[in-house]
Amino acid sequence: MIRQRDTYIYCTSCKTKLLQEDGYKQCPKCDKQYFFNARPTISLLLTNSKNEVLLTKRAREPFKDWWDLPGGFVEEGETLEQAVERELKEETNLTVTDLKYLGSIPKTTISTVKLSQS
Numbered sequence: 001m002i003r004q005r006d007t008y009i010y011c012t013s014c015k016t017k018l019l020q021e022d023g024y025k026q027c028p029k030c031d032k033q034y035f036f037n038a039r040p041t042i043s044l045l046l047t048n049s050k051n052e053v054l055l056t057k058r059a060r061e062p063f064k065d066w067w068d069l070p071g072g073f074v075e076e077g078e079t080l081e082q083a084v085e086r087e088l089k090e091e092t093n094l095t096v097t098d099l100k101y102l103g104s105i106p107k108t109t110i111s112t113v114k115l116s117q118s
């Protein structure tokens with residue numbers, strides 16, 4: 001797995017090679033610090049009265065045409081709940097009224113699955 005921190009080698013301001021510090025990188029010349037924080041995303045497990053799960057087909061790469069749960073990135077200033085509502089509306093034009101938090105997982109694996117080709 002390629003991590004974002006591994007792709008930052010040189011300072012974007014002065015082009016000096018960055019030093020790895022404890023949890024971040026730092027430019028020894030201009031002292032600019034680089035933190036590599038997680039990019040929060042949400043996924044929605046939406047079921048109907050028959051316990052069928054709503055899947056969406058990805059429109060773009062990566063994994064174009066693969067089946068996925070509705071979801072996406074949390075935007076700046078949004079709560080997780082607002083992100084769920086926005087992504088579901090954008091992707092399915094549905095609205096959700098009764099949200100239940102199921103849990104969180106670290107982004108270390110690919111969670112998109114390909115059920116069939118079309």
Ligand SMILES: [Zn+2]
Nearest residue numbers: 011014027030
């Ligand atoms: Zn620098």
